[in-house]
Amino acid sequence: MKNSRNERIVLDSWRRCAQAGLSPDSTRQLxxxxxxxxxxxxxxxxxxxxxxxxxxxxxxxxxxxxxxxxxxxxxxxxxxxxx
Incomplete structure (x- = not known):
């Protein structure tokens, strides 16, 4: 069973990364x-x-x-x- 609250939190985090020009799944050191x-x-x-x-x-x-x-x-x- 998926937890929609957690999914929303992760998606919001990815969205903020993208807005800041960062890749949410990047492994390179900034x-x-x-x-x-x-x-x-x-x-x-x-x-x-x-x-x-x-x-x-x-x-x-x-x-x-x-x-x-x-x-x-x-x-x-x-x-x-x-x-």
Whole structure:
């Protein structure tokens, strides 16, 4: 059974991506960071990453494998994922 509310949310997200000139399913990096920049950002976000690991990782173990938790910076840079 499809969830029409979730479908609407995803379609709205894709629409906003298209309006912003972005591909909603693009896998290319828009703003690549150097290894040092990413390391610095992760060091600055240490407390957030620790909290994420202590909460999201155990919770993810009880969810279906298709589930994921992502921690991103204020700029939308992926800092940590639960896998």
């Amino acid at each position: 703003y690549p960071l150097s290894d040092q920049q990413l390391k610095t950002l992760c060091e600055q976000s240490h407390n957030n990453i620790s909290a994420f690991e202590s909460c999201a990782v155990p919770t993810a173990a009880s969810l279906p494998k298709a589930s994921a938790f992502l921690l991103v910076s204020q700029q939308g840079i992926l800092l940590k994922k639960n896998t």
